[in-house]
Amino acid sequence: MAWYCSANSNEGLVNNLKTAKIFKSEGVEKAMKAVDRKNYVSQGPYNDTPQPLGFGATISAPHMHAYALQYLEPFLKPGMKVLDVGCGSGYLTACFSEMVGPEGKVIGIEHIKELVDMSRRNIQKDRPGYLESQRIILVHGDGRKGYPEESPYDCIHVGAAAEKEPHALIDQLKAPGRLFVPVGVKSQSIYQIDKDENGKVTRKELMGVMYVPLTDVDKQI
Numbered sequence: 001m002a003w004y005c006s007a008n009s010n011e012g013l014v015n016n017l018k019t020a021k022i023f024k025s026e027g028v029e030k031a032m033k034a035v036d037r038k039n040y041v042s043q044g045p046y047n048d049t050p051q052p053l054g055f056g057a058t059i060s061a062p063h064m065h066a067y068a069l070q071y072l073e074p075f076l077k078p079g080m081k082v083l084d085v086g087c088g089s090g091y092l093t094a095c096f097s098e099m100v101g102p103e104g105k106v107i108g109i110e111h112i113k114e115l116v117d118m119s120r121r122n123i124q125k126d127r128p129g130y131l132e133s134q135r136i137i138l139v140h141g142d143g144r145k146g147y148p149e150e151s152p153y154d155c156i157h158v159g160a161a162a163e164k165e166p167h168a169l170i171d172q173l174k175a176p177g178r179l180f181v182p183v184g185v186k187s188q189s190i191y192q193i194d195k196d197e198n199g200k201v202t203r204k205e206l207m208g209v210m211y212v213p214l215t216d217v218d219k220q221i
C-alpha cells in the first residue's frame with residue numbers, strides 16, 4: 001500500500017512512490033524531487049501519511065500529492081495556469097509551479113489567514129523569488145467561489161472535500177481543462193472532472209479518500 005512509501009529523505013520518498021507506481025511521469029518526479037517536503041512540514045516530512053498543520057488542516061499524504069500531480073499532468077504543461085484551492089502548507093502549489101515553469105502561473109487560495117502566511121513563509125524559504133515574480137500568487141479567501149479574477153484555468157486542484165460538485169470551479173475551467181476534487185461528506189471520492197474543447201463536461205470517480213472538509217472558517221477552527 002501507498003504508506004509503505006515512507007523514507008528518510010525526500011529523494012527516497014519520491015523513489016518509493018515511483019516504484020509503487022503512484023505516478024509515472026518524469027515531470028512529476030522532477031517536481032517532487034525539487035520541492036523538499038521538509039520546507040513545508042516540520043514533523044515526519046518523509047512519512048507517507050497526512051500531518052497536522054494546525055487550524056484543523058493537514059498536509060495531505062505524499063501519495064495523494066503524487067496522484068494529484070499525475071492525474072493533472074496533461075494540464076500542467078509549461079505556461080499553463082493552475083488554481084490550488086485550500087493550499088494549506090503550500091507544498092503542492094510549489095510543485096504545480098515547478099511543472100508549469102516560469103511562464104506559467106499558479107494561484108493558491110486558502111481561507112485561514114495564518115495558513116496563507118504559513119504557505120507564504122514556506123514557499124519563500126523553498127522557492128525564493130517565486131512570489132516576487134508572481135509565478136505563484138497566494139490569496140486569502142473562500143476557495144468554493146474559485147478565483148474569477150485570474151480565470152480561466154487549465155486545471156484546478158481542490159485539497160479539501162466539497163459536499164457537492166463545485167459548479168463555480170467547473171465554470172472557471174478552460175475548455176479543455178481538468179478539475180481534481182474530493183467530493184462527499186462521510187464517504188468521499190476523488191472526481192476527475194473534464195471540460196472538453198467544446199465545453200462538454202464529463203466526470204470520472206478515481207478513488208475513495210478522507211480529506212478535511214471544504215467549509216466555512218468557523219466550522220473548521
Ligand code: SAH
Nearest residue numbers: 057059060086088089111143159160214215
Ligand atoms: N493541499 C494542502 C491541503 C491542506 S488541507 C496541503 O497538502 O498542504 C485542506 C485545506 O483546505 C486547509 O488548509 C483548509 O484550511 C483549506 N480549506 C477548507 N475550506 C476552505 C475554503 N472554503 N476555502 C479555502 N480553503 C479552504
